[in-house]
Amino acid sequence: MTKFKTVSKLAAVAITAGMLFGCSHADLKSAIADAQSTADAAAADAADALSAANSAQSTATNAQSTADAAQRDADAAYSLASDANDCCEANTDRLDRMFKKSMQK
Template identity: 50%
Template sequence: MDEIRSMAREAKGAADRAERTAKRAESRATEAQRQAEQALTAANAAQACCTANTEKLNRMFKKSMSK
């Protein structure tokens, strides 16, 4: 009977460790998702800036060519 209790305690300990590991992994995944969303936001802003600059340069070029 003691052997069964010991095995049960070991199994419980292993399950508890697995749960803690899973919670840490979930937390890290959540943080990675947050950082990815920030990177996407920054990339979209940079793209919008580049697009605006390209449009401005094109207008300036067309204006200079029409003179």
């Protein structure tokens, strides 16, 4: 963007100088045309960069969303596994107590 501004300023100065001094010199006209071309190219580059940045922002947002969803799934799976483990331990305890009870007279 700084480059674009600088080139734009130079082009503006060249055009102004051309207007002020009558643009009679061919080299000056050519330089002004080059500066204009460079400014246009820089403007196009800036637009492309902005587009790419927006696209990247969108991708990052999507990735964040996907990661959040994955974290929620992992939390849910952990909770299920934890419940299953508690249930398994409770069953083992129940089995052990039943066994001991059955061994009483």
